[in-house]
Amino acid sequence: MSRFEVVSTGNSTATGQPATPKNIPHRGAAANPSAKALQDKFGAGIKRLDVVWGETTVYVDPASVHDAIQWLHDDPSQRYDFLSDVTAVEYRDPEVPLEVVWHLRSLPFRRFLRIKSQIQKGQPLEVDSVYDLYRAADWLEREVYDMFGIRFRGHPDLRRILMWEQYKEGFPLRKDFPLRGRFSRSEQLRQALAQNPEARYSMEELTIADAFAELPQDMRERLSKGERTGE
C-alpha cells in the first residue's frame, strides 16, 4: 500500500535510543532537566523538586500551575505536547493537603514530568484548567471533578462523567467516602426507582430535539425555573 509506511524508530542503544531503566534508586536519581529550567523560570512559584524511583515531580503553587504548564507546552526547548493524565491524590492523613497531579510527556525529547499542586483542605477545591492547552484534559478533568470534587476553572463543560448527573452521595474517591457508598442499599434502590424517565436526556439535549414544548406543563415550569431534569 503506497499510502502506508512501516517506520522503524531505531532498535538499539547504540543509536542513542532509550534503554529500559535499570537499578533505579529510591531517591536521588538524576532529575529531569525541565524541572531545573522550570525552577529558574518561575522561582517562588515552584515549591520543591522530588525524584522518586527516577521520576521527577515538581510541586507548583496552585496559582502558577497553569502558567508553568503553558510554558512547558509552548517553550521550544521543552515541548511537552502530550498530556498523559490528570488525576488527584488524597492521603489517609487528613492533615495532608490534596494533590492534583499532571503527567506530561514531551514526545520530541522523550521526557516525562510529573507536576503536582497541593490544595489545602478547608479552602474551595479549585485549580486552573489546562483545557485551553490540551484537549485531552476535557474528560480527564471531568473525571477528577466527578471523583474528588475538585473544580477546574476555565473548563467549559465541567459535568459529572462516570457517575450520573443526579448522583447525590458526593465524591467517591475522597477518603471520607465509605467503600460501600454513603446511602444504604434501600435508599439507593429507592432513589433509582424514583428516577424520572425524562432524566435520560439532559436539558441541552431536549433543547436540540425541540421536545421542550411537548413536555407536561408542570415539568416545563420546573425546568424553566432552572431545575435539572430528573431531580
Add this chain to the structure above:
Amino acid sequence: MSKRTVEVELSTTGLDAQGRPQRVPILTDDGGGGLALQAPPALEPQLEGEHMLINIGPQHPATHGVLRLVLELDGETVVRCIPHIGYLHCGFEKIGEYRQYNQIICWTDREDYLNSIGNNVAFALGAERLFGIEITERCKVLRVIASELSRIMSHLVWLGTFCIDIGAFTPFLWAFQRREEIYRLIEKWVGARLTTSATRVGGMAADIPNGWMDGLRQFIRTFPHTLDEIDRVLTKNAIWVGRTVGLGVMTPDEAINWGLSGPMLRASGVDYDVRKDFPYLDYETYDFEVPVGTNGDVYDRYLVRFEEMRQSVRILQQAADRLPDGPVNIDDPRIILPPKSKATSEMESMIHHFKVVMEGPRPPIGESYVAVESPKGEKGYYMVSDGTAKPVRWRIRPPSFVNLAAIPKMVEGHLLSDVIAINASIDIVMGEIDR
C-alpha cells in the same frame, strides 16, 4: 404533528399554481396513442431545518458495550455528538485502596478484559518500581510473550467486531478461531482464559508448563497465514475501502493535543510507541517496527493494527528463541510466596507465607507511574504508597477513555452509518473506560 418527526409525502412532487400539492399521474400519453412512464419528478421535498435527536445505546451491539451516544442529526448528517459513559462504573480505583498489591492484580483483569494478561504485566511493573524490584530475565521474556499474545488477542477481537459492524462476517469467524487458540495457550499456562491474574509482584503466578513452547511455536508458524487471508479479503476490497477511507480524520497535531495514543495516534502519523520511546521489559533489544499511517482515518487505523499483529508475531518469535532458563520469581521471601510444600513443612517458610498473605508486602513511601503500550494505547498505572501494604491511590490511565473523548470531533459532519465505523475504529472497551 410532532416537531421531531419528519413526514415526507412521497406522492407530492410539487405545488400547482394555487399552492396545492400537485397530482402527477404515473403514466401519460406518449402522443402516439400509447402510454409512457412519466419522467421522475425533479423536485425533492425540503428537509433542512429539522434537526433530529437520535439515541444510540447503551444497549446496542455496535457500541461495543454500554456506550451511549446522543446524536443531533441534520437529515443523515451528524451535527453534534454527546457521549454518555459510566454505565459500567465499578469503582476499581476505590476498591484498590482497600486491597494489597497482589490482590489488585485480580482487578486489573476485569478492566480491559480483552487484554487482561497485558494489564497484569503492566500493574506488576508499576508495583515493582514502587517496591524497587528488578525481576529475573526469564520473567521478563515470559511477560513479553504474554503481552504480545494478548495484543494479538485484543486486535483479533477488534478486527472481528469491526468487520461485523461494517458488514463483513467471514473475517470475524477466522479471527475468533485464531483467538481461541491463544486462549487455549493462556489457559494451559495460568488456568484461566479471560481473568488470568497471571503476574505477581516480583514474578509470575506460574512458569509455563512442559511443551507449552511447542504450542506457541506452532501458533507463530500458522498465524501469519490467517493474517494473509484476512488481508486478501479486506485490504483492497472496494466496499471495505469505501466504508473506511476518509472517515474520522485526525491530523497529527490534533491527535497529540487530544491525547490519543496507541494505534489511533500512529494512524495519524505520529510514531509514538511506549515500547520504543519509554522502553520497559527490555523491548529496545527486540527487533520490530512501528507501523505509522499517513491520513489518520479509519482505514489507516485498520492498516496500523493489522501490521501491529505481524510485528507482534516477530517479537513472539524472538522471545521464544531467547527464553532463558532460570527462576521466574525473584528470591525475596518478604515479597514472593514460598513453595507450598515448604510452607507446610518448614517453620521459616511458613512464617514468610503467613506474613506475605496476611500482612502483604510493603513498599517504601513513594509513587510510580509506569506506562505500557497496551493494544489500545498508553496504559499507565499510577500508584502512591504511604509505606503500608495498601496503596493510598491506585490510578488507571485508561487509553480508550482518552481516545473515546475525541469521538465528537471525529463523527461530526459524517453520516450516521459512519458513526458506527468510526466508533469501531477507536477500539473501545467499556470495562476500561468506566472502571
